[in-house]
Amino acid sequence: MRNRTFLFMPGNNPGMLASAQCLGADVVIFDLEDAVAQTEKDAARILVSHALTELRPQGVGVTVRINGLDTPYWQADMEAVVAAGTDFVMVPKIESADQMLQVTTGIESARQKCGSTATVKALAIIETPLGLENAHAIASASKILHGILLGAEDFTASMGAQRTADGAEIAYARSRLLTACKAAGVLAIDTPFPFVADLERLEKDAAFAVQLGFDGKAVISPHHVHRVNQAFMPAPEKVNWAQRVMAAARKASEEGKGAVSLDGMMIDLPIIKRAERILLLADA
Amino acid sequence: MDKQCSAVAGTLESNDIFITITAVGGADTSISLSSIVMNQFGEAIRALVEQCMAQSGLTGVEVAVQDKGALECTIKARMETAIARFKEKM
Numbered sequence: 208m209r210n211r212t213f214l215f216m217p218g219n220n221p222g223m224l225a226s227a228q229c230l231g232a233d234v235v236i237f238d239l240e241d242a243v244a245q246t247e248k249d250a251a252r253i254l255v256s257h258a259l260t261e262l263r264p265q266g267v268g269v270t271v272r273i274n275g276l277d278t279p280y281w282q283a284d285m286e287a288v289v290a291a292g293t294d295f296v297m298v299p300k301i302e303s304a305d306q307m308l309q310v311t312t313g314i315e316s317a318r319q320k321c322g323s324t325a326t327v328k329a330l331a332i333i334e335t336p337l338g339l340e341n342a343h344a345i346a347s348a349s350k351i352l353h354g355i356l357l358g359a360e361d362f363t364a365s366m367g368a369q370r371t372a373d374g375a376e377i378a379y380a381r382s383r384l385l386t387a388c389k390a391a392g393v394l395a396i397d398t399p400f401p402f403v404a405d406l407e408r409l410e411k412d413a414a415f416a417v418q419l420g421f422d423g424k425a426v427i428s429p430h431h432v433h434r435v436n437q438a439f440m441p442a443p444e445k446v447n448w449a450q451r452v453m454a455a456a457r458k459a460s461e462e463g464k465g466a467v468s469l470d471g472m473m474i475d476l477p478i479i480k481r482a483e484r485i486l487l488l489a490d491a
Numbered sequence: 492m493d494k495q496c497s498a499v500a501g502t503l504e505s506n507d508i509f510i511t512i513t514a515v516g517g518a519d520t521s522i523s524l525s526s527i528v529m530n531q532f533g534e535a536i537r538a539l540v541e542q543c544m545a546q547s548g549l550t551g552v553e554v555a556v557q558d559k560g561a562l563e564c565t566i567k568a569r570m571e572t573a574i575a576r577f578k579e580k581m
Contacts, residue, residue: 222506
């Protein structure tokens with residue numbers, strides 16, 4: 208499964224849930240948190256559960272963003288969506304390793320309660336200053352953690368910062384979260400670009416996320432999906448180069464050579480890792 | 492059961508369905524249905540609503556259903572929500 212785009216969809220909107228498969232995102236996120244009014248939390252949970260069991264998108268990863276651990280809804284959310292067969296449970300506002308362990312225990316408890324043997328992984332959202340300070344501890348806390356998303360809207364609000372299209376105010380947060388995720392070996396997912404109509408700057412923002420090393424990016428509009436997917440697709444000449452690097456590395460290994468050169472460049476481990484990432488992004 | 496008791500679920504937006512369950516007393520359940528696809532799917536929607544009500548064990552209620560083109564899973568979800576909300580108020 209690719210991880211280029213994670214598309215948020217309101218969990219209480221049946222029309223949008225029905226269209227999840229057709230929008231081109233690699234992963235869809237059925238949202239029970241911010242997109243759902245307090246008075247409709249029960250309705251959204253029931254609707255998403257039925258959509259997961261009876262209308263499940265094919266060929267697309269399915270995530271449900273449940274309500275936060277500081278709300279009275281999260282356990283019921285988790286039990287319902289694990290029983291309905293979600294691939295991932297996304298939990299907002301994670302601030303510590305202890306909270307990540309609470310999520311892990313919650314998922315395991317929900318699996319046992321419904322008798323599920325399916326693998327359910329977790330995705331965490333870091334969106335507070337404390338969460339960012341504890342990013343590596345969070346990223347390393349659980350074997351079922353699949354990745355971490357930076358939630359820049361709440362983060363900048365907590366910081367008293369102004370959210371802008373160029374994203375200067377989240378430069379540190381992006382780099383800090385990215386480093387923590389890479390150190391722990393989990394996916395680093397970039398924050399959504401919030402200016403829905405500004406497609407030109409969306410492309411720049413997505414290209415910057417790729418440049419930094421993010422594995423994917425969340426999106427809040429179906430109109431953003433194609434552009435972000437494209438940003439994460441390496442150019443054909445890069446794919447060709449990566450294939451040649453891997454072929455040269457394989458040949459060197461077969462011949463018992465420690466190093467080999469390609470086009471005058473020494474092929475060593477960092478080059479091979481870069482080539483592997485390109486091929487992974489290209490799904491080649 | 493309190494005769495004033497009622498509960499709603501869903502919306503009148505496209506692809507959704509709006510359910511109102513109202514206590515009327517007695518032992519019967521009546522269903523009124525309007526749908527933008529009444530000619531094509533009216534009978535199937537009514538059968539699904541009847542099935543949900545039978546499973547709920549509720550009687551002595553009036554169920555008003557306004558369908559805006561909901562899929563089967565949406566109808567089941569909204570019925571389940573309305574029934575749960577109604578039972579909470581009983």
